[in-house]
Amino acid sequence: MGEEFTRxxxxxxxxxxxxxxxxxxxxxxxxxxxxxxTSQPHCxxxxxxxxxxxxxxxxxPMYPHQPSPAAPEPSAPExxxxxxxxxxxxxxxTTAAAAPAFSPLYQQIKALILQSLQHGEWKPSSAIxxxxxxxxxxxxxxxxxxxxxxxxxxxxxxxxxxxxGTFVTTHAEHHAQYRFLRLYPDNGDLLSEGPAQRQxxxxxxxxxxxxxxxxxxxxxxxxxxxVRRVLSFxxxxxxxxxxxxxxxxxxxxxxxxxxxxxxxMYALFESEFGVHMVRAEERIRAxxxxxxxxxxxxxxxxxxxxxxxxxxxxxxDAPMELRRGFYSTNTHYYKNSLS
Numbered sequence: 563m564g565e566e567f568t569r570x571x572x573x574x575x576x577x578x579x580x581x582x583x584x585x586x587x588x589x590x591x592x593x594x595x596x597x598x599x600t601s602q603p604h605c606x607x608x609x610x611x612x613x614x615x616x617x618x619x620x621x622x623p624m625y626p627h628q629p630s631p632a633a634p635e636p637s638a639p640e641x642x643x644x645x646x647x648x649x650x651x652x653x654x655x656t657t658a659a660a661a662p663a664f665s666p667l668y669q670q671i672k673a674l675i676l677q678s679l680q681h682g683e684w685k686p687s688s689a690i691x692x693x694x695x696x697x698x699x700x701x702x703x704x705x706x707x708x709x710x711x712x713x714x715x716x717x718x719x720x721x722x723x724x725x726x727g728t729f730v731t732t733h734a735e736h737h738a739q740y741r742f743l744r745l746y747p748d749n750g751d752l753l754s755e756g757p758a759q760r761q762x763x764x765x766x767x768x769x770x771x772x773x774x775x776x777x778x779x780x781x782x783x784x785x786x787x788x789v790r791r792v793l794s795f796x797x798x799x800x801x802x803x804x805x806x807x808x809x810x811x812x813x814x815x816x817x818x819x820x821x822x823x824x825x826x827m828y829a830l831f832e833s834e835f836g837v838h839m840v841r842a843e844e845r846i847r848a849x850x851x852x853x854x855x856x857x858x859x860x861x862x863x864x865x866x867x868x869x870x871x872x873x874x875x876x877x878x879d880a881p882m883e884l885r886r887g888f889y890s891t892n893t894h895y896y897k898n899s900l901s
C-alpha cells in the first residue's frame with residue numbers, strides 16, 4: 563500500500579514538473595494552449611492550478627522566459643481614454659500619481675473635472691459645459707460623465723438646476739451663506755433671522771505656531787493671517803471667532819478689506835483670492851469663557867460656551883482655514899443633521 567502511494571505521488575510530481583516545463587515553452591510553441599499540451603488525465607495544467615491565485619492577486623504568476631501577460635480588454639463603458647489618462651496632471655503644486663488601472667472610468671473623469679475646478683477654469687457660480695460637451699471633450703459616454711457629476715453634486719461641489727444646467731457651487735448665494743454654520747435661533751431659522759452683524763476686532767500677520775502649522779499643513783514660523791471678529795444676531799453678540807489663514811494665498815487681506823465687504827467671508831475668499839472652501843471638519847466641546855471672551859460676548863464668567871474648532875478645506879483636501887469659534891447659546895442652539 564505504501565509502495566503504491568509512493569509510486570502514485572512520484573508520478574504526479576513528475577507530471578506537475580513536466581507541465582511547468584510545458585508552460586515555459588508556450589512562447590516557443592507558437593501560442594499552444596495548456597489543453598494542447600495535456601497528455602495525462604489526472605494532471606491539470608499549471609495555468610489551471612494557479613487560476614484561483616490569479617483571481618485573488620489580480621495578475622497571473624510569471625514563469626521563466628514568459629513575457630508579462632497582456633491586460634484584459636476593458637469593457638466599452640470602462641475603457642480608458644487619452645483625456646482620462648491625463649488625470650495624473652499637476653494638482654495643487656504636486657504631480658499626482660497616475661490613476662490605477664482598476665479605477666472606474668467615471669472616477670477618472672471626476673478627477674479631471676476636479677482639476678479644472680481647482681485650476682479656475684470654471685469659477686464659483688458659473689456653469690460648467692454640458693454633459694454632451696464634456697463627453698466629447700473626454701471621449702467617453704454621457705452616462706460616464708453623468709455619474710461623475712452626480713458624485714460631485716452629492717459632495718456639494720456642483721449644483722444641478724433643472725432646465726438651466728450644472729453650476730459650480732458658491733458661498734455667495736443666499737441659501738449657501740450659512741452652509742458651515744450650525745447655530746440656529748431658538749425662534750425661526752438663520753434666513754429669517756437675517757444676516758449677522760460683523761465686528762472685525764483685528765486682522766494681522768503672525769508666525770504660525772507648531773499647532774497652527776500642523777493643522778494648516780504649513781511649517782512652523784510660516785506667515786499666517788490672523789483675524790478676530792464678533793458676530794451678532796438681532797443686536798446680541800453671539801459668536802466670537804479667531805481665524806488663521808495661510809499667508810501666501812491670502813496676501814493683501816486686511817481689516818479694512820474685511821470691513822468693506824458686506825457679504826459672507828467665504829464668498830470674499832472666492833471672488834478676491836480664488837479660494838473655494840468645499841468642506842470642513844469640526845470638533846466641539848463645552849468651555850467656560852475667559853475675561854476677554856466675557857467682555858466681547860457680553861456674558862458672565864459662569865456662562866458656558868460651545869467651543870467649535872473648524873478646519874476648512876479647498877479642492878484636493880488642502881486645508882485653507884483654521885477657525886476657533888466660541889458660541890453663546892443663550893438664544894441659539896447647535897443643530898446638525900445626520901443621515
